[in-house]
Amino acid sequence: MQLYDVAVVGGGVAGLTAAIYAAKAGKQTIVIEKQDRLGGRAMSNKKNGAYFNLGGHALYHGDALASFREFGLSLQGNKPSIDGYAIWNGKLTVLPTGVKSLVATPLLSWKGKVELAAWLAKFGKLDTHRYDQVSLREWIEGNVQDPMVRNIFYALLRTASYVVAPDLQAAGPVLQQLKNALQGVLYLDRGWGAAVDELRKKASDYGVRFITKSKVISIDHHNGIVQQVLCEDGTKVPAKNIILTTSPAIAHQLVPHAEATALHTWKKQAIEITAACLDVALRRLPKPKQQFVYGIDQTVFLSNQSRAAYLSEDGAQVVSVIKYQGKETDPEKDLQALEQTLDLVQPGWQDELVAKQYLPKITVCYDFMHTKRQENPGPAVPEIKGLYVAGEWASHGELLVDAATASAKRAIQHILSHEGTERTPYYEHRDIV
Known part of the structure; x- marks a missing residue:
């Protein structure tokens, strides 16, 4: 069995970013993904010629955009116009x-x-x-x-x-x-899956190995030092460093005796954020000017992403409608709210429907920067040398995909900065929000 310098558990944006940075630094790197596709929540689905993201996705001017450009990704797409409308008291009005x-x-x-x-x-x-x-x-x-x-x-x-x-x-x-x-956002041609494809190719070009359809069940560690990744099918991946890009709950589950580590704090303090997302591909927009809408007294948002990106092979307009969720969720009521938003903004939309995707409760992030946080997660799990976390929840101030790439970068920087140090448990300061 080959001993890897870096084993990454999870093939989403955080995992792919970590793998690329590790391989660029000359480290023998492997990515282990339980699904048959890479990308996690950044993958795209194709239905009747339309490209649907897993909910509304936009690339901001932040760490992810800078990292993707550093990697040389093409990032085909455009900035959308921000001319829009607001929903207030059940009516549409001009958004300032x-x-x-x-x-x-x-x-x-x-x-x-x-x-x-x-x-x-x-x-x-x-x-x-x-x-x-x-x-x-x-x-x-x-x-x-x-x-x-x-x-x-x-x-x-x-x-x-x-x-x-x-x-x-x-x-x-x-x-x-x-x-x-306010600097503008980028909508990507063919959805975020196109960026995932480029990330995988970039990683492969640097020599990263991939194992897909393999579920990790445990992270072996001994005397405070990581040993190997164990998979459900019996695969064992020995590694000097292991980066978990799972949720905090799964990271806690995978590591024996996690209750005695910082993983327990990170799991306990995490507050998951979810959204209900309805994406539709329409032959045409009944109201062509009404493409970008904020709910003011409703927690909804609508954007025709086709106004800036190529998202359909036959010219259909791909519209994403989101309902931001709190603690209480109801799939039927949330769908009704999303469809009512479409009825208001694009009356008669159902007559133009080409394809549809409804995600009643998709995780946006497993944790975010909130005032009840005891500490910011990662990059290192201090009690276990060689164990790291990354993902949108391992934020040190960044949000969403920017937190995913920034945390991945932090993990690799930590690995590189601690090369050659004695392999004994160590502790480091983690800033509190």
């Missing part, structure tokens, strides 16, 4: 996203328009880290005066993070995400 729409919108009083304009002007220079340890509600209620401007901020920040928990969510990271969003 620029000077013209700010003047035209009936949502805001003149005083509210002046305040929002002032915020948009100064937002780019905002030091978001000042608010890393206050809740989003505390920031909005303490800094925004006009009630409707507050509502708009709640909607914008909810959409930037997918999180409906303003009393828990740390304000700093999501404010930074909104700053990134």
Whole structure:
């Protein structure tokens, strides 16, 4: 059995990113994925010629975009227009996203328009880290005066993070995400699966080996040092370093005696975020101008991603509708809310339907930056030398896919920086939010 320098458990964006950075550094690297496809929640499904992501996906100006560009990915696609509408009291109205729409919108009083304009002007220079340890509600209620401007901020920040928990969510990271969003986002041609394909090819070019359709059941460790990955089919993968890109709960499950490690804290503090997502491919849009809609008094969001990306082989318009979920979810009621949003924005859409995908409760992230966190996860599990975690939940301030790539990078940097050190357990400082 070959001894690998780095074994990565999970072939999503975090796993592929870690594998590429490890292999680029000359490390013998292997990725073990339980499914027959790579990508995790970044894979795309093709239905009747339309490319559907697993819910709404947009690439922000953050760590993931920088990493993908560093890898040389083509990232075919375009920035969408942000001219849009808002849902308020069951009606569509102009969303204030620029000077013209700010003047035209009936949502805001003149005083509210002046305040929002002032915020948009100064937002780019905002030091978001000042608010890393206050809740989003505390920031909005303490800094925004006009009630409707507050509502708009709640909607914008909810959409930037997918999180409906303003009393828990740390304000700093999501404010930074909104700053990134204001630079524009990228919708990818043929969905995020195209980027996954490029990541796999890049990893293969660097010599990364892949094992798919193989479920990991345990991470062997002895005397505080990792030994090997054990798979359900009997496969054993010895490795000097192992990176878990699973959820915190599965990471805890895979590691014997995890209750005596930081994995227990990370699992216990994790708050999962989910969304209900309805994606439809329509032959045409009944209302061509209504392609981008924020719910203000509803936790919904609609975007025609085809307005910026190639997502259909026959010219169909691929529209994604999201309902951000809290603790209580109901698949039928959530679907009804999503379909009612489509009825309002694109009346008669069902007559134009080519393909449809409904995900009643998909995990957006297994944890996020919230005020109840005891510590930021990873990159190292301090009690077990050579064991690391990565994924969107292992955030040190980044959100969503940016957290996935940044945490993967942190894990590899840690491995490289500790090469040659004595193989004994070690501890490191982990910042608290």
